[in-house]
Amino acid sequence: MTTPEPQPPSPQPSVPVSKDRVYRSPAGVAGGVLLLALALWLGIDALVAGEGRTPWMALATLLFLVPLIAAYTVRPAVFADEDRLRVRNPFRVIVLPWGQVASFRSGYSNEVFTESDDKYQLWAIPVSLRGRKKAVRQEARRASGGGRGRGGVLGGLGGGGGTGSAAADGPVRAETDKVMDELRELLETRKPADGSQGEVTVRWAYEVLAPAVAGAVLLAVLLGTG
Structure with missing residues (x-):
């Protein structure tokens, strides 16, 4: 009776590394x-x-x-x-x-x-009081029917997952405030995870x-x- 040769273990699927x-x-x-x-x-x-x-x-x-x-x-x-x-x-x-x-x-x-x-x-995410005032003015113009603002984009913070422009129906936010909102969302969704x-x-x-x-x-x- 021929003994079957042991099969090599199947390679485990690689877990993708999340990008910063x-x-x-x-x-x-x-x-x-x-x-x-x-x-x-x-x-x-x-x-x-x-x-x-x-x-x-x-x-x-x-x-x-x-x-x-x-x-x-x-x-x-x-x-x-x-x-x-x-x-x-x-x-x-x-x-x-x-x-x-x-x-x-x-x-x-x-x-x-x-x-x-x-x-x-x-330190990398400084508060821009000027950006906040600009966002408030844009939101006020939009609320009064003066047209949609451009989301208060000041050139963007970050290079690997920026926040993009504000949602069409969302409030106009300063760029650094949008970054903080994104970090808060990550905290809310990832805090309980085992990793x-x-x-x-x-x-x-x-x-x-x-x-x-x-x-x-x-x-x-x-x-x-x-």
């Missing part, structure tokens, strides 16, 4: 790129053409300023997928599983609160802090010995 929705401040990124270009232009010129202590002063200033400019303008971003929210602020990266998120609040800044009542600011449980983790951005501190120390030494 990425939110940034276009104005902040644009301003940061301009400031970085200006700082590098002036600093490199001083390094190359400067005399005496000037190149050292330029080097210390670049080490101090460039990381800080990048941290406050280009670096901030919010990443959201089906399991977690990742907040990249100037000096920290906070990973919050949806199960640990209690609420989002919007006032003069947009913030996320955890179940343990910790608060983290969303959305876990602990909140916070990591300091040493890649930003280390060169900035080194530049500050070098600058202080140069100024103190000058």
